[in-house]
Amino acid sequence: MKKIIQTLLAFSLLSNINAIAEEYEVIQVYTQDELNLLISKNQHLQRVKADECQLVQDIEAHALKVQEPSYVFLWGDMLAWGVCVERDAKLGMYYINQAAEQGLLAALEQLGRYYNKGILVFEDKHRALTYFREAALQGHLQAQISYITLLNEGYGSPHDYEDAYRVLYNNVISNSQTKQKAKVLLANLSKNMPEYVIQRAQKPDNN
Known part of the structure; x- marks a missing residue:
């Protein structure tokens, strides 16, 4: 009888261990x-x-x-x-x-978004522009869109236009709606850029 009880206890313990292991495999x-x-x-x-x-x-x-x-x-x-x-x-x-x-781009973009919209902090478009610019120039798509949006609203400097145009124009955008939005933003920005600057900004990044 004692041997049977020991066997049952061992089996129960093993089952619990396996259950815990399976749960750990699910939540990692x-x-x-x-x-x-x-x-x-x-x-x-x-x-x-x-x-x-x-x-x-x-x-x-x-x-x-x-x-x-x-x-x-x-x-x-x-x-x-x-x-x-x-x-x-x-x-x-x-x-x-x-x-x-x-250097986490998502953090830079989120800080830009928070200052742009006044989320958890006071609204500060100029500070938002700084965060968006840093993330945008390193390839963060949403930051690029937000960066040009602020430039089109009159924030920042005309000296920023070429870099802002270049990084968004040369980015790869798989979503058709986002691509159309980017196209409109670039078109609006280009209205305030000389033609030779636009042509230079449209050249591939590796040139």
């Missing part, structure tokens, strides 16, 4: 590529909530100990909006700024 820390893709689609906070907030400690560790830029940004956004943690907008913005200083 995101890879850098996966997280960057989620951030680019603005789905990172939804994913954290969809995972039932089970990865909060792992995300915090990646952000604070390993200091991976995408995790620093994610942790900051979670704090800023109170996703799976107690909301602390000031601390959240601090970490989003840290990610931007580390």
